[in-house]
Structure formats: structure tokens, C-alpha cells
Amino acid sequence: MIAVRGFTYTYPAATAPSLQDIDLDVPAGQFLAVIGANGAGKSTLCYSLSGFVPDFYKGTVVGTIHVGERNLVQTPLADLAGEIGLVFANPFNQITGARFTVREELAFGLENLGIPREEMLPRIEEVLRLTGLEELAERSPYALSGGQQQRLAIASVMVMQPKLLVLDEPTSQLDPVGTREVFETLDALTKTGTTVVLAEHKLEWIAVHADRIILLDGGRIVHDGHPHDVLADPSLPTYGLAPTRYTQAARLAVTQGCVPADRPLPVTLDEAVKFFSP
Amino acid sequence: MANAFSLYAPRPSSLHRLHPLTMLAVVGFCLVAGLALPGPWGPYLVFLFVILPLAAWGQVLPNLLSSALKIALPFAISVFLIQGLFWTGGTPIAHLGPLSLKSEGLLFAAQSTGRILAVIGAFLLLSLTVRPDTLMIALDQRGAPKALTYIVLATIQIAPRFQAKANTILDAQRARGLETEGGVGRRVRALLPLVVPLVLGSIIDIEERAMSLEARAFSREGKKTSLLVLPDSAAQKAARAALLIGMAAAVAAGIWLRRAS
């Protein structure tokens, strides 16, 4: 689904590349999380996978990014029209402001694509159901909570049936309730076969939900694997990240001899319960 | 739909069910006739016999009257006093101490007030009975530049939040010890910390919003469709054509009547 080869990108005013020699293959339907310290290149990778780099941001590019059949580096953004969805941290800026109800807001992208009205209606209903927004369909987008607005932002791109959904720290401005709503929505989406790429700081959440994690540092991929491997790796702090408290407690317990050293370190609550049970 | 910039008042009236362009034509006719017909009776005819009855049909008469009077009354008072008392030359009809009221001045004031009422009445009629988004969509469908229609609608919804943001910035800077009360010098120095975050923050917001719109295929070339169905009819189309002719007729009548007098 996604094939990145030797991708290096430098922003127009920058002296050093923000992404270096990225090689990445992502199969369709995977839930891939991207982690790394601020400035490591997570946002840039998100913009690259959704076609905003280089078209929107300009700058210099080396290498290729293929999403499906499309070579993103050579495709102008307008031509991508809805094939790849991008969601970012601020829910407010993702509401168009040009529509007065949630239902009409969802139709906005479909109207731009010239989808016939008869086709719009069932698509909108489907996406309202998928994101749990059915009861809010007639409300003003501005009368929703942060978590609801973020689900609306996700729904607004999902209604265009993209093959790939990219999210850049979508929960950073949300409280735990909103965060849970977003992750539940992402779970529902991956079940429909959508590929999801999520840049995120909340490691305890992606430990539970992601299929695979890549760790970025200085614009390079330094680790790529299953959540257990990446999040329990002792080198994590050297890349500016802290393991989940479950992992921290487990590591401490092992060094103090309370738990046998051969057990794999837990990264989630469920794994921690198993780990600490006799 | 309640926000500061939108006066729209939903009512179960058949006026509200008209196609937005029909209402636009009606209001355009009121504007043109109100300004073209000679005064002082011309604009009042339009206001009293076209705008007010339409407002009653749309069940928004109280809203329209109260808003129109709120705006027109202060204007009327000042223009009547100024033009009435200080019209040069002319025929005095009453004396107030050393000053005298001139009939020409009063006539002029009456005409100006009439025109204001006609113009404001027309705009209020449009705002009260047509949902802004249906009007913009109708214009979109007729080929209006989509950036323009987008900006109108987004301004209606986002402007109140802009106000809220400005208040937050004010709070944040006061919390850092910024004095906002006091002499001119102090107030001028307070401007930069208040205006810069507003502008820069808005620029960031605009960039993210532009990306969002791109992700929703906003700049795609090609035919667009619409979720909202705006019912139209041959009768309304005919009415709009008639109103356009009516506007031309009003202008012609105005010129002819002025020449005749």
C-alpha cells in the first residue's frame, strides 16, 4: 500500500533535512504508529505521506513515495483529492466553517468531488455510524466537544473513502475521554480495511491499539517493529522518549529481583497484570 | 444557527421556502427602487408597501421593524436637525430662537431617512429570511468564485470565535502585568502585545485551515454537487426575470419622474 524509497526532504528555509533516507513499506490495513521526540520528523512524515510535502510546503525532495499506484512526489495535491486523508491536532481548524450542521460538514468533501447526491446520503450515514456521531448529525460543528470535533474531522475525511488515513498527534489537545473516542474510532476504521498511520506521544494508547511502531530520530527511522519490541527496548530514553509506567515498574522490579528476569517486559496494563502475577 | 453575524430567523413561512436567488432578486428590486424613485415619497413607498408587507409574510415583521428603527432613528434625528436648521437659504417655516427650520432642509432629511430605511430594510429582509449558506450555495451553483462564498460563510461562523480569541489574549497579557487602562501612551504600548498574537495566531490557523480544505478537495477543478436541495420552480424563475425588468423600469421611471417635475 505504501512504499517509500530513499526519501529525503528539506524544508525551504532549513539548513538540514527533516527526513533522511526513509525506506518504509506498509501493507494495506495496517495500523502503524510513528513515535519520536518533538522535532524528530513525525509531522514531516505525516505531511509527506499525505502529499502536502512537497506540493504545499515546497522544499527539496530526493526519493519516492508510492501510495497505492500514486507517486506522491510527482502528484499535485489537487489531483489527490480525497484519496489520502490527513487529520491534525487542532480540531477547530479542521472544521470548514462553511457548513452549519455536522451532516452538511461531512458532505463538503463529497460536494467538491462532484459525487451525486444519491451516493452522498448513504456514505454520510455510514460514516456517522462508524464514528458514533449519528445523534449529533443536526448539530452545529461548533457546538461539539473537542473529542467530538476530532471525530468529526476524522469522519469528514473518511467519508471520501481514502485508502490511507494519516493523523498527526490527533489527541494532543484532547482529554482522556476524547482520546479514547479517537482511538475507538481508529479501531473501527482499521476493521474496514483502511490503512492508518498515526503520529502520537501517548505510548500507553498505541501500545494497545497499534500493529506496528516506527521510531524516528533526527529524521531517520531508528527502530521498526511490534509494539513490544519498540516500547520495551532499553534504548528508548536515548531517543527522548519514556517507556510506559508499566514498563518502567517492570524493569525496576526485575533489577530488584522481585520478578524473574526472563519474562518479556509489559507495555500495556493487561500485559503488566500477567507480568506481575505469580 | 445563533451567532453574532447571522440574523437569520427561521420561520414556517412560504417566503422562507423561496429559492435564495428569488429573495435576492426581491431585495435587489427594493434596493434599486428605493434609491431610484424620487423622494421623499419614493423610498417610503418601497419601505411601507413592499418591504414591510414582505416581512409580515415572512413572519419577521417585529424583528425587521425593531432593527430598522434602531439604526434609522439616531440617523433620522441628527439629519433632521442638521439639515432642517442649517440649510442655506430656503423657506423658513418655524423659528427656534435665532435659528429657523427650513422646509427644503426638512424635505431633504425626509428623503435621506427614507433611503436609509429602504436600504436597511432590504438588507434586513434578506438576512432574516435567507439562510446564508443556502444563498452561498445557490451562488456557487451559478458559478460564483468559490473562494468568495467560502469566505462569507466562514466569516459568519468564525468571527465570534475570533472575538473570543482576542479576549483570551487580553486576559493572558493582563496576567503578565500588562496595564490596559490609563493614558494614551499606555494604551498604545498595550497594542502590540494584543494585536501580534491575534495576527500570528490567525496566520497559523489559516494555514491549517487551508490544508484541511485541500484535504477535502476544495481546489479540485470540475463540477461540484450539493447535499442541500434548493427547491425552485418555473414561477420563481419567471418572477426573478420580472424583478430584473422591474429594476430597470424603476430606474427609468425615476429618471422620467425627475425630468417631469
Place this chain on the structure above:
Amino acid sequence: MNITITDLTFTYPSGVQALRGVSLTLVSGESVAIVGENGAGKTTLVKHFNGLLRPTGGSVHVGEWDTVAASVAKLASRVGYVFQNPDDQLFERSVIKEASFGPKNLGRNDSEAREAAQKALAAVGLDNELDKHPYDLHLSQRKLLALAAVLAMHTPVIVLDEPTTGQDARGLARIGDIVEQLRNERRTVVTITHDIDFAAEHFERVIVMSKGQVQADGDAADVLARAEVLAAAEVEPPQLVRLSRALGLPGTPLTPEQFVKTLEATCLHPSS
């Protein structure tokens, strides 16, 4: 410098009653985390500390000053407030100028203000970026800059509104260190946060708010043990407390060290 709140009620002009009678005292040097669901009244409460809001009923005293009688700028010398969105504050052309703005408003001369700003910027790790334009910084760094700008004002009380959103582990560690440093300096630190783990690790007192009232108020370990109170305010217990409960362990561990200590106790005495 205590903050004394007596029977505080507050109703917004729109008619929403955000605070329904809050009474508490923040003692000089305390570290307090205020948690609770959206709309609980947390921000409304703390905005009374520096006079941004004035009580509809009851009173708020900062030291001996009644907030009703003092201007916001005057109260700013006692209560520093770091807003959640740094972009609502930043306006200067350089990081150092931005951080000097607060101290200058409080009457420091240029060199005093600059010195205070430099120290604060060093504490947040921005001492290498003094001449950079604030908007050239990453959002999480701008948040640290906003924090430094208030730290430089050396107020006895400091309020942090959601300080951890968008921060990576390094940023979180810095903020945690700053909280510890403020506690060492006997300055009162109040935070609103929905990062309950951050609250558990750095704050000695936790106040749970819901529907305009205080639902629980006390030592972090005590309050965070009360699962029903937390649940009613839509607050998740800290990760290690959840783990403890799931394992049937006693106590309320607020850090990995505390958790392992409790574990050791049961290590030597096998749990039933």
C-alpha cells in the same frame, strides 16, 4: 502567601453557573493539582486567583488582598498564570525579549528583567535560542517559552493550565523538574491537568472538581485511591494505581518506585 477562597460562586453572563460554592485554602508552598471533567469549573476557579474573574458570591483573597479590590496587573505580581495556548501570549521578536516582558511589567529594570528571563529560559532548556523568533520554535517549545515567561516574574504563586499537552518525554521531564524546583523554593504551584500520572508524580495535593463543586480534596495518595469519586468526575486513576488494583495490591502507588516497594512487601509474603 495563602490563597483563601470562601463560599465562592460564579455565574457567567450567559447564565451558566460554573462554581456552586467552593471553599478552600491554598497554603504557601503547596503543590496542588486540580482535576475533573470538562466543564467542571477548574479554569473558572483558577481565573479567580489573579482577578481575571471576580466572584458573583463569596470572596477570594490572595494574601491580604481581596481580589475584588485589586487589578489584574496588580495581582500579577503575586499570581503568575501560564495559559494553555502559548500563541495567545507570544508577541515579541525574540525569545529573550518575550521572557523579559513579564518582569519588566512588574517594575524590574532592563538588566534585572533580562537576568530573570535568562535563568527561566535555562530552566526550560531554551537558553540556546535566546535570539530566535518565538514562532520559529516548535509548538511544544513555545509552550515552554510561555512557561519561562511567567517563571521569570518570580511570583509566589504560579498557575499552570494544562502544561503537558503536546510535550514529549523530555519536555515532560523538564516541567516536572520545574515543579519540583518551585516546591523547593516554597512557591505555591497550582496546575489544571488531565494527565493524572503527571499530577500523581509531582503534586502533593489533589482536588477533584465536578459540576462546579469540589468533590474531593486532600493528599494525592488518598484522593487518587477513591475510585468512585474519580469515576464520577470522569478522571481515570493513574496507570500504576490501576495496575495495583488489578493485582489486588494494597496502597496507592504514585511512582514506579512506590509500586515496586509495595510489590516487594508481597514478594516476601506471597499474596493469597
